[in-house]
Amino acid sequence: MLALNSWRISRSSRALLKLRTGRQAVSKAVTCSGHCMSTSFTMKDTWQGSMDFTTRGRDRLHSYNSLPVKSHRSYCIGQAKLSCWSCKQPLEETPAFFCLSCNMVQPPEAETSYFQIMDCDYTFTLDTHKLQRRYLQLQRSLHPDNFSQKSAKEQEYSESQSALVNKAYKTLLKPLSRGLYMLELQGMRIEEGTDSGADSEFLMELMEINEALDEAQSPEQAERIGRDMKEKLAELTEEIDAALLKGELQGAKALLAQMKYYANIEEKVKEKLSGFM
Known part of the structure; x- marks a missing residue:
């Protein structure tokens, strides 16, 4: 009987030790996972800088950040940081x-x-004034003219950085290209010249608008169509923003496809108006 009790006590001790070890392993896994997430270059990374947001802004940002990013890189603290190509110091x-x-x-x-x-x-309705300020700031410091007397490598890097800043600025400046880029980050793409997803009633509306624009005989008529396009684009901007906030990516994709058509007509209005000059 004494041996049996000793065996039960020993077994209970081993089980308790195993349970504690398991809990410690889970705790370490959760800690590492949280550590990795906090240092990953996803939507919820340091793209927002150190700005203070209102409660509504934080809620909006949290909603966008909850979307999974298809194209990102993540790493734990143990992974080596990038270093300067010249002095080898960590960046x-x-x-x-x-x-x-x-x-x-x-x-x-x-x-x-x-x-x-x-x-x-990271929002569809980003602050374009801040975007423009950032663009001017970066181009003042990165423009290749500033490195004309520097080494070939510095000239090369300044040119590539300046070109990248230009591309980023142009992509984020307009709602359409911005929204398409946001979908691209999610692994979604709207193919050029495809009408398969467009509603027949919507296509008929577009046809009528284009015909009206072609038949416009005065700048006033063309401007009226242009104002209508601006209103439709403004409405779509709100709807796309709402869809992205809810994580309804397919809905946002369909709305962006409509935005492409209206944006094309808006460009045609500008061409029409230039023809009256």
Whole structure:
């Protein structure tokens, strides 16, 4: 009987030790997972900078951040940081345009989001004034003319960084290209010249608008169509923003497809008006 009790006590001790070890393993896994997530270049990374947001802004940002990103890179603290190509010191900023130690211009970082490059909130209704300020700031420091007397490598990096900033700025400036880029980050793409997803009634409406524009005999008639397009685009902007906030990517994709058509007509209105001059 004493031996049996000793065996039961020993067995209980081993089970308790195993349980504690399991809990510690789970705790470490959760800690590592949280650590990795906090340092991943996803939508919820440092793209928002150090701005303070209102409660509504934080809720909006949280909604966008909850969407999974198809194109991103993540790493744990144990993974090596990027280093300066010149002085070999670790680069403290992401993205790093210059080394803080030697002030050398750095090459573009792979898979860096345009939102991160332009230090903009990851939102469809981003602040375009802030975007423009950031663009001017970066181009003043990265423009190739500033490196004409520098080494060939610095000239090369300044040209590639400047070109990347230009592309990021142009992509994020307009709602249509911005929305398409946001879908691209989610692994979704709207193919050019495909009408398969368009409603027949919608296509008929577009045909009538185009015909009215072709038949416009005065700048006033063309401007009236242009105002209608601006109103439709404004409405679609709100609907796309709402769809993205809810994570309804297919709905946002369909709305962006409509936006492409209306944006094309808006460009035709500008061409028509230039013809009256």
